Amino acid sequence: GAVVSQHPSRVICKSGTSVKIECRSLDFQATTMFWYRQFPKKSLMLMATSNEGSKATYEQGVEKDKFLINHASLTLSTLTVTSAHPEDSSFYICSARPAAGTAYNSPLHFGNGTRLTVT
């Protein structure tokens, strides 16, 4: 089945620093990837849609200058949390849907997530 790899799985950083999270589709091409955030005991909330070769589309309330998204190739999207603060501590998950020949409602495949802790 389709595999999405996310790295790192866990990161601890100091306030004010930036952290980059990578999301790779290992066995398929993904023109679109999605970044979610999960707060404790809350549902997954879509942060932004990452489009290969163009700017990401951010959901309302998500600061695009804080959460930088780059979709450099058909298999890689990165999320950079800039000038991180403790309130950015959360579980971030990426997902992707195979691009070619799939119905719009084919299921998303998720990475294993990144636990970010900002001290």
Added chain:
Amino acid sequence: DQQVKQNSPSLSVQEGRISILNCDYTNSMFDYFLWYKKYPAEGPTFLISISSIKDKNEDGRFTVFLNKSAKHLSLHIVPSQPGDSAVYFCAASLGGANNLFFGTGTRLTVIP
């Protein structure tokens, strides 16, 4: 505003019995529903889905039921196995949009 709700945060079931996980939604325009299973420190794994034009979809031990008039769907797992212990999220999508609206999850524990 939580458009997809899972009102039971946890559920415990004996091995071999049926597990029933429930999900309610508020937006009648949702046209596709999915269930995901999530283990700790891992991303969600797709389990089963159903289109709004159907009321039942079955895949092995897993069956999803959709009641559009009640805006309710449920996931039945029978027989339940200890390996089914995980957090289950229901999700809904709208008109082909990429955004999935997730519920808050239900932690299922299957007792051996």
